Amino acid sequence: MPDNDTADTGADDGRGEGGVVRGDVLGTPDLVALDGVVPKGGEQPVHERIGGVSLGRPLAYALRNPARRRTTTDADHEFLVCFPFDLEELPDGRRYEQVTLTVHLADGMHALSLDPAPGTVAADGTEISVFGLGRQRLRWTFRAPGRGGGLRPDGRWAQTVVRMPVSSADVSGRVSLSTTTVQPVLGGALRRRAAETPYDTPFRIRAAEAWPAATPLTHQGAFPGAWALATYGDDVPEPEAARQPDDERLPPGLRRLCLAVDIEKYSARDNADMVRLQRVLLRTLRAACEQVGVAWERCGRQAQGDGYLLVLEPDVDETRVVPGLLDGLTASLAATNERAARVNSLGGQGSSGLGLDSVRMRASLHQGIVHEADSGYAGSAVVALFRVLDSDPVRRVLAESPDTDLVAAFSDTLYQDLVDTGYEGLSAAGFEKVEIEIAAKNFTGVAWVRAMRSAAEG
Incomplete structure (x- = not known):
């Protein structure tokens, strides 16, 4: 051969x-x-x-x-x-x-x-x-x-x-x-x-x-790559012998625009569907970055299995990049789901044997000081980003919007900077203000949530 x-x-x-x-x-x-x-x-x-x-x-x-x-x-x-x-x-x-x-x-x-x-x-x-x-x-x-x-x-x-x-x-x-x-x-x-x-x-x-990979290789037989993905959450202490002497110097803290995305109902899928969804997730993000001219290799990237964190390079033009990223995500998801619908209409089957399910996502955007730490990105901005992404109000908006593939949540400060001031491509129409309270995490905040439509839909 x-x-x-x-x-x-x-x-x-x-x-x-x-x-x-x-x-x-x-x-x-x-x-x-x-x-x-x-x-x-x-x-x-x-x-x-x-x-x-x-x-x-x-x-x-x-x-x-x-x-x-x-x-x-x-x-x-x-x-x-x-x-x-x-x-x-x-x-x-x-x-x-x-x-x-x-x-x-x-x-x-x-x-x-x-x-x-x-x-x-x-x-x-x-x-x-x-x-x-x-x-x-x-x-x-x-x-x-x-x-x-x-x-x-x-x-x-x-x-x-x-x-x-x-x-x-x-x-x-x-x-x-x-x-x-x-x-x-x-x-x-x-x-x-x-x-x-x-x-x-x-x-x-x-x-x-x-x-x-956030954790050591500990077992076989898990679904593809899942046990090696970098995850967001509380740190798990490493074995004593693996610890390095503490470095008292704080990594540089830079103001960064952050985007996090998460796939709806990922854990309910079987192993093969999880592989497919990880590929869709990566393709969707890369397509969105390409559409708006964001260099993928210059972004900070952290995989979450069913989600992904992008930390954009400092000093990006947020007035142009934010609407461009959201439009790119929306268009790419729509194209993915249109292909799945065509496969299903022709009698094709997904790994479950019941046809390919549509792919829907939540997205969260925030800006703030971010440090590139030893095992991922650290800072209160990253914590708030994921608290909003995983919150019940944002999940509810997606569940109540069956005709959309993407729901986006803006932090209150980002909304005030971009949407309230009326920048092109960021109309306030359709945004819902939600109060977020997560008692177990001692977190309260405000977010603005919107079910997204592609530019062609308006």
């Missing part, structure tokens, strides 16, 4: 060569049949297209594991890397009987753990075999239960903890996929056909841009 090392894997939304798509999708290669027809005259076999695959851009999390660090040389560091992928729906009663995802890690890297683990049987009966622990070449094979059974095509994933030299700037390698499909024919027989992607799709993740 030839490599496709020249394929572009940039982070914008254009389409590159060889089926590679920039953005949150790594590539969209075809699956071509291995039983090609050999023409007369000795020409090359003609391979039929069986289907296709959408390879999600791998998600990487920098692991913090003090216990392991004590037994590892300073020349190594570790990342959890998750590989999501969706298979194309098959027509004419055909089904995927077996799917194999193969990952070739770059030189100097090897797998410390694999998930799903060898011998795993999923809740739907899918049998999973795994190869490659301690190696560069990793392989996960998913087999449908029973004779002629079929695999759900969407929401699949595999992940590994990768150890690599600290001198390496990238987590990189290549991904390929092969399948066996079955189709019922007369007499109850099944026609099987093997197919594969015609080239390897390269991936590269800058180590410096990996999401930070």
Whole structure:
């Protein structure tokens, strides 16, 4: 299988060569049949297209594991890397009987753990075999239960903890996929056909841009990446041996505009839907930033699993950036849900087998002094931002607005600065003033909440 090392894997939304798509999708290669027809005259076999695959851009999390660090040389560091992928729906009663995802890690890297683990049987009966622990070449094979059974095509994933030299700037390698499909024919027989992607799709993740993990790696079997995501909440003390001498100097405190978002009913989804929603979340935020000209790589970023924190660089033009971000979030969510509605209307199914649910979010905006601390962003502005985001009044507005995909909450000070003064794109129409009181957190405040509409809707 030839490599496709020249394929572009940039982070914008254009389409590159060889089926590679920039953005949150790594590539969209075809699956071509291995039983090609050999023409007369000795020409090359003609391979039929069986289907296709959408390879999600791998998600990487920098692991913090003090216990392991004590037994590892300073020349190594570790990342959890998750590989999501969706298979194309098959027509004419055909089904995927077996799917194999193969990952070739770059030189100097090897797998410390694999998930799903060898011998795993999923809740739907899918049998999973795994190869490659301690190696560069990793392989996960998913087999449908029973004779002629079929695999759900969407929401699949595999992940590994990768150890690599600290001198390496990238987590990189290549991904390929092969399948066996079955189709019922007369007499109850099944026609099987093997197919594969015609080239390897390269991936590269800058180590410096990996999401930070808030807690050490403690267990296997959790849903993809969740136990490695940086979370917001009370600090969990590290083991005594891992603590560093206190540095009395306070990190610089800069006035920053902060945006936090959270997905509605995330915890009620199954594992595969959580993978899909994390991808939608990241794509939505990046699209909003791109629309308003905010440089993604210059923002402070902190993943929350079902949410995300963006800390924008100092001195942004809030009068332009705030309405632009909200319009970008609204438009991107609308596009996502329109695609889901089209899939559902054509009889497609989500991982639950009941169709793709729409994605709805809450957003909170605030400004204030923020410190970049050892394990995330600190400051009363960040605390207030999340108190508002998670408050009952904001949740209520979203629940009572079934025709909107996004509800935005402004802190009182940001509302007075931007909306009360009548800046373009920030009309006061539709805002509701709410009192927020969280006795358990000793927090009271005022927010202004609005169900958002896209610019096209007004």
